[in-house]
Structure formats: C-alpha cells, structure tokens
Amino acid sequence: MGKIKSMFLPPSFTKLEFTPYAWVKINCYINIIGDLEVTGLGKIEDGLITDVKLLHQRVKPAFVECNPEAIADFMREVGMREISKWKLDWHSHVNMATSPSGTDWNNYEVMSELREGQQFPVMIVNKSQSVYCGCYMGKSSTKPIEIIKPEVT
Numbered sequence: 001m002g003k004i005k006s007m008f009l010p011p012s013f014t015k016l017e018f019t020p021y022a023w024v025k026i027n028c029y030i031n032i033i034g035d036l037e038v039t040g041l042g043k044i045e046d047g048l049i050t051d052v053k054l055l056h057q058r059v060k061p062a063f064v065e066c067n068p069e070a071i072a073d074f075m076r077e078v079g080m081r082e083i084s085k086w087k088l089d090w091h092s093h094v095n096m097a098t099s100p101s102g103t104d105w106n107n108y109e110v111m112s113e114l115r116e117g118q119q120f121p122v123m124i125v126n127k128s129q130s131v132y133c134g135c136y137m138g139k140s141s142t143k144p145i146e147i148i149k150p151e152v153t
Helices: 003-008 020-032 068-078 102-114
Strands: 015-018 039-045 048-054 058-060 063-065 088-092 120-125 131-138 141-144 146-148
Touching: 015 020, 020 039, 020 048, 020 088, 020 120, 039 120, 048 088, 088 102, 102 120, 102 131, 131 146
Parallel strands: 015 048, 015 146, 088 120
Antiparallel strands: 039 048, 039 088, 058 063, 120 131, 131 141
C-alpha cells in the first residue's frame, strides 16, 4: 500500500484486548528467555488476542532473526483455514523501551511486502509489561492501537 493511499484509509485495528491466556503466554516467552529478544505472531479473533506463538528464530540480546522458511513452517503448522487470524507481528525488547527501532521499521516493511501491502498490527513488549502497538500502514507509518491487558492474579 502506498504512503498516499494509506493516508486516506482508516486503520484496520484501533483497539486490541489480550485474553488472560495470551497475556500470560507472551509474558512467559519474554521472561523465560532471559536477556534475549524473541519474535512471534499473535492470533486475533473479534478484537481479542487469543494466542501467541514463537517462530523458529536465532536470538541475541538486541537482535532476533527469523527467516522465510520459519514463517512458511508456521503457516503449515497452523493451516490455511487459521492463517488469516494470525495477524499480529510481535517481538520483545527485553528491558529496553518499546518504541520501534530502525531495524524494526525495516522488518515491518518486509512483512508488509509479504502481506501484499495489507495493514497489520505490530507490537513490542518488554519485561516490565510496557507495550507499543500500532497498525502498520506502510513505509514507517503506524496508527496507534489501544491495548487492553487483563488483570491476572
């Protein structure tokens, strides 16, 4: 989707709510791995983030690499009937701020190309449970997405 075209389209997502299951799961992923970043996809159903999964990846403290084969493997795992629900592109920033880095913007652009320019939600979460979330509209452009976290006791 071109920059000008995206200026005239409303964001596909403006608010997303985590189910308790998905919120606990994403926090387990980002805390159990220690001081390494991780990346994955999230399943969205009727405005709810109902599940998150990790992709096969190579991780380092401020770097994560996921190759196209890992994405293809994930698509085969969830199946063609379910793949359209796995829209959320998420990763962790361990103990850093959750604002997107230049590398993040480059990765979002690649994912946008793979998704044929369709909008998609992007999320960065850290160990203190801070969350950045936006609807990626193309070429380093996002619109904010409100995130509702469950109260987990």
